[in-house]
Amino acid sequence: MESALLLAPKLVSNPSREFRSNVRQFQSSFCGKSIAIVEFTRTDAYTNHKSISKITSLFSLGKKKVKTIKRETVIPDPDYRIPIVLLGFAGGLVYGDNLLAAAPVGLLGLLLLFQTTRVKFVFDDEALEVKVGEELDESGENVFVGGKNRxxxxxxxxxxxxxxxxxxxxxxxxxxTKPEGQIHFFPVIFNGKQLYDVMVERAGPSKTSGPN
Structure with a gap:
């Protein structure tokens, strides 16, 4: 502190030298930092000689980065109860010699049995998506309303x-899908408890006992 105070008068009282400073700042591509370069120019009044000293400062710019934790992907287990009940009901109709009613019920049971083995509800961090197969392939466009099943x-x-x-x-x-709202219905061919829990967690609690 003392030495700094002693040096100050010498700098001010010397008329033969002139000091100028120039600050330049620019954004670098290095880790989102900002570089400031301060140039000190000293001119000797007798020789007109200029000497330049540079001080480079590196400091952070912008807001503090906040890490966001992604939620794990949840895929409810398949549940075969509905197709089994439908096939059992179709069998009862056949036993009662009611083949006309047994045919559509049996076909629906077989369709849902097949779909249970391949269709998956995939709940990722931001969306629900319908995928197919063990490799979770894309399910394509929605056959009823168009657009991706996500x-x-x-x-x-x-x-x-x-x-x-x-x-x-x-x-x-x-x-x-539509600003005014698009309704979707899916048969529950997945574990109902797992499906309910993840829907509450990701989409919030249900609001009514049925659609408007």
């Missing part, structure tokens, strides 16, 4: 599970 949780208006004790259908309404 809906962001933020677009969900409402959803319901019918019926909680023995879930048969899952319903949800989203605004991603």
């Amino acid at each position: 809906w962001k949780y933020s677009s969900f208006v409402n959803w319901e599970l019918w019926w909680p004790n023995f879930p048969i259908l899952v319903y949800f309404k989203e605004t991603q």
Whole structure:
């Protein structure tokens, strides 16, 4: 401190030298830092000789980065209860010699049995997506309303599970496909408890007992 104070008068009182400073700042591509370069120019009044000293400063710019933790992907287990019940009911109709009613019920049971082995509800960090197969291949466009079978949780208006004790259908309404809202129904060919828990976690609690 003392030496700094002693040096100050010498710098001020020397008329033969002139000091100028110039600060330049620019954004570097190195880790999002900003580099400031301060140039001190000293001119000798007698020789007109200039000497330049540079001080480079590296400091952080911008806001502090906040790490976001992604939620794990959840895929509910398959549940074969609905197709088995339908096939059993179709068998009962056949036994009662009611073949006309047994045919569509049996076909629906077989279709759902096949779909249970391949269709997956995949809940990733930001959206619900329908995929197929063990390799989780794309399911293509929705055959009824078009567009990809992927809906962001933020677009969900409402959803319901019918019926909680023995879930048969899952319903949800989203605004991603259409601004006024698009309704979807899917048979619950997945573990109902797992499906309900992940829907509550990602899309929020259900609001009504059924669709409007």
